[in-house]
Amino acid sequence: MNSLWQSKLFVRAIFSIAALGGTAFHFARRRFNRKCQRVPLAALSKSSACRNFIDSSENLPQQTAWGLHNSRLLSSWPGSSGTPTHWVPSFAAVQVEIPVELLASKSEDNDFDLLPAIKKLVSAFLDARAAGIEPWILDRDVPSLSFGPGHHLFGTKPDPGAFLLGTWSSVPGEALEPLELPNNAPLPVAAFPSNRDAVQAGEHESAGLVLYWRAVERSVHAFNRAMVRVGLPWHFMEGGFQEFIVERVSEKTVRVTYVSVEASRVSDDEGQQKREFGRLPWLLYEMHVMYAQHLLLGAIRGLGAQ
Numbered sequence: 001m002n003s004l005w006q007s008k009l010f011v012r013a014i015f016s017i018a019a020l021g022g023t024a025f026h027f028a029r030r031r032f033n034r035k036c037q038r039v040p041l042a043a044l045s046k047s048s049a050c051r052n053f054i055d056s057s058e059n060l061p062q063q064t065a066w067g068l069h070n071s072r073l074l075s076s077w078p079g080s081s082g083t084p085t086h087w088v089p090s091f092a093a094v095q096v097e098i099p100v101e102l103l104a105s106k107s108e109d110n111d112f113d114l115l116p117a118i119k120k121l122v123s124a125f126l127d128a129r130a131a132g133i134e135p136w137i138l139d140r141d142v143p144s145l146s147f148g149p150g151h152h153l154f155g156t157k158p159d160p161g162a163f164l165l166g167t168w169s170s171v172p173g174e175a176l177e178p179l180e181l182p183n184n185a186p187l188p189v190a191a192f193p194s195n196r197d198a199v200q201a202g203e204h205e206s207a208g209l210v211l212y213w214r215a216v217e218r219s220v221h222a223f224n225r226a227m228v229r230v231g232l233p234w235h236f237m238e239g240g241f242q243e244f245i246v247e248r249v250s251e252k253t254v255r256v257t258y259v260s261v262e263a264s265r266v267s268d269d270e271g272q273q274k275r276e277f278g279r280l281p282w283l284l285y286e287m288h289v290m291y292a293q294h295l296l297l298g299a300i301r302g303l304g305a306q
Contacts, residue, residue, distance in 0.1 A: 150185030235278025
């Protein structure tokens with residue numbers, strides 16, 4: 001009888017903790033969305049390198065991705081005519097409008113230079129990330145910040161780490177050229193095209209910076225194979241791309257957007273006939289988006305304190 005009573009107390013405690021956790025998650029998600037809204041792919045600047053990347057990739061209508069109606073198939077870097085090796089399991093874009101003066105250089109008078117603004121934003125974002133526990137876990141021998149292609153931004157070289165792919169600007173029409181990576185730079189997990197045509201079609205003054213990140217391949221493969229063996233549809237990402245966009249929307253306001261596109265291997269086992277499209281659980285995806293909102297808001301606060 002005593003054992004039954006203890007079991008009931010345990011079950012009630014579990015349900016109470018779950019209810020409290022769910023409530024806290026709901027209010028935190030609503031708070032972040034109010035301060036830093038989520039936007040769909042179609043709402044991104046037409047010049048966006050990540051928007052061009054997704055739009056130009058092979059459509060995968062039978063597979064949905066978190067944040068997208070349909071996923072996309074991707075080829076390995078630097079691209080090939082063979083069978084696509086990766087797909088997009090998740091997409092997220094978060095956005096906020098801020099005063100122009102937060103990103104304007106102190107030496108400027110009336111002009112607003114887009115590329116210095118995007119570099120200032122990324123620098124503030126990296127500072128916001130450095131204030132958390134992530135650097136203590138992942139960062140090893142990270143050099144001083146530079147904006148050259150292939151530069152090691154955070155994490156560990158070659159993995160798990162993040163590296164600069166390049167920058168673009170609608171004024172004066174400079175496109176991202178991914179193949180300009182130096183020979184000694186770790187490679188992205190998937191091919192990424194230039195946004196040359198998209199930059200010419202852009203409707204706003206805008207600029208962007210794209211970085212790519214890589215997970216530890218052997219660890220990802222081990223996790224994914226374990227999930228397949230136990231029949232769970234969860235796969236971890238091998239890497240992905242992140243983009244920072246600054247758009248001039250008025251004389252006094254700029255729109256800042258942070259974009260994340262993940263890449264996961266289609267089939268983890270060589271010779272496997274059936275394609276596997278695993279992805280992270282919805283809750284982890286939501287936590288990932290909230291972390292992105294937290295970092296972007298932290299970057300904005302940092303800009304205001306400068």
